[in-house]
Amino acid sequence: MSAIFPKWTNRLPLMVLIGGGMTATAVVAGVWYYFTPKYTYVGYQPLQPVAFSHATHVEQLGMDCRYCHSAVEKSWFSNIPSASTCMNCHNQVLKDDPRLALVRESAATGKPIPWVQIHRMPDFVYFNHAVHVNRGISCVECHGPVHKMDEVWHAQPLSMSFCLDCHRDPAAKIRPLDKITDLDWKWSEDPNVAAQQQRTQGEKLVRDWRVESLDNCSACHR
Amino acid sequence: MRVFLLVFGVGVVLVMLIAGKRGDLSRRSPIEIFPDMDRQLKLRPQTPNSFFPNGLSSQLPPPGTVAQTGPMRVAGREVYPHQDDPVNTGRLPGTTNFVELNPLPVTAQLLARGRERYTIYCAPCHGATGDGNGITKKIGAMAVVASLHDKRIVELPDGDIFNTITHGKNLMGAYGPQIPIEDRWAIVAYVRALQLSRLGSVEDLPADLRAKLK
Missing domain, CATH: 1.20.5 (Single alpha-helices involved in coiled-coils or other helix-helix interfaces)
Structure with missing residues (x-):
């Protein structure tokens, strides 16, 4: 053998x-x-047609998110501003700068600037911006520290479990309504106090505003 | 076995090198593992769309169309957006004269809303107190920003300020597209409050507060 x-x-x-x-x-x-x-979404940082820096506009100049994303409190969709919004200031600021040529052209002709969408939910998910920002969920929870980004990248996975983690415990993220666009805001400088406040104050806000963070299928899939 | 281990090891290292870590910044668009349901044949706002010749999914309404919405309730009456009404235009109906006073009832709630909206849309140039020293002035980006405490502006009728917010003036752009009508009137009310903060005298205070001041 x-x-x-x-x-x-x-x-x-x-x-x-x-x-x-x-x-x-x-x-x-x-x-x-x-x-x-x-892995597949986090870190996506496409090259944009205009080198717009959120860090410059928000962190340095102190502008509010809603100056440009003006429909976020009313609409399910948070709008990309039209070029005319940019021109409110840029008709004087850097008014001949070649970096803004596309913006000026868009404002003059109405031809849209081909921004690349970064945060793109699947088409079977119906996410509503208005209901979140009007009930104390800050931009930073899903979009990350955009106010510190020169070029925006995809900071959170935005997976189904990411949504559900918060929907099952909104008190861990909720904050006062006037702090929604204050992305650096904390309950306290001391992390321990902040965590404790988030728990107690968060639960109070969820109760007071009767936040119904549904976790049934049709809440998001319709 | 040795060959297998070698191939295995090289394979693992190669995959890790090519694929990188979670969260690495990348210019490549995200990999969608099952894209068939993720991207459906339907319109999303502000996305390119080849159906229309101008390539937009969010079409502009044809010129002359009137938005069909519910009426706005102002002091017990209903105002539709297409009506020639002081609430919509800031002018007396049928004339070009501006209304003297804010057609919305000025309440603490309206002022609070006005303050919030003023801070978002106006403060970058006109400054938090309305003196024209906003951030655009500080960085030297804008030569002329009106101080809202100027006698000229204090004496304007409310309707004229509303009209300026809606359509802009000189170098200031139109804020009508960004700020809804109610909010524009709220801002007008708050601008008046800002002006009053510099024009008021001790006599304007109620007696008990006046006593406290002394």
Whole structure:
């Protein structure tokens, strides 16, 4: 028999077992690590047609998010401002700067600036901006520290579990309505006090405003 | 076995090198693992759309169309957006004369709303107190920003200020598209409050507050 099956074949079952086990582990680990919005979406930072810096406009100049995204409190969709909104200031500020050529052209002709959308929910998800900002959920919770970004990137996974984490415990994120666009705001400078305040004050706000953070399917999938 | 381990190891390292970590910044558009339901054949706002010749999904209304909405309730009457009414235009109906007073009842609530909206839309140039020293003046970006405490502006009728917010004036752009009508009147009310803060005298205070001041 040894002529047909050489000696090393005695170890074959073990080798197959170990090799198969390692491959399976690698595949499972790879799927776990890569097949999630935490990998596929987070960090997406497309090159935009105009080098608009949120950091300059918000952090340096102190503008409110709603100066440009003016429909966010009324609409499910948070609008990208029209070029005429930019021209309110840029008809005087940097008015001949080549970086703004596309904005001036758009304001003059009505041809839209081809901004690249970064935060794009699947089409079967019906996310409503207005209901969130009017009930104490700040921009920063889903969009990250946009006020510090020169170029916007996708900061949160916006996966279904990301939504549900908050919908099952809105008190962990809710804040007073006048602090919605104050992205650096905290309950307190001391992290321990802030966490404690978030819990107690957050639960009070959820109760007072009767926040119904639904977690049934049709809340988001219609 | 040695060959397998080598291939396995090289494979794992290669995948990790090419794919990178979670959260790495990347210019490439996100990988959608099952894109068939994610991207449906329907219109989303402000996205390109080849159906219309101008390529927009959010079409502008044809010129001359009137938005059909519910009426705004102002002091017990109903005002539709297409009506020639002081609430919509800031002018007396049928004339070009501006209304002297804010047609909305001035309440503490309206002033609070006005303050919030003023801070968002007006303060960047006119400054938080209305003196024209907003951030655009401080960085030297704008040569002329009107101080809202100027005698000229204090003496304007409310309707004229409303009209300026709606359509802009000189170098100031039109804020009608950004600020709804109620909010514009709220801002007018708040601008009046700002002006009063510099024009008021001790006699304007109620007696008990006046006593406290002394």
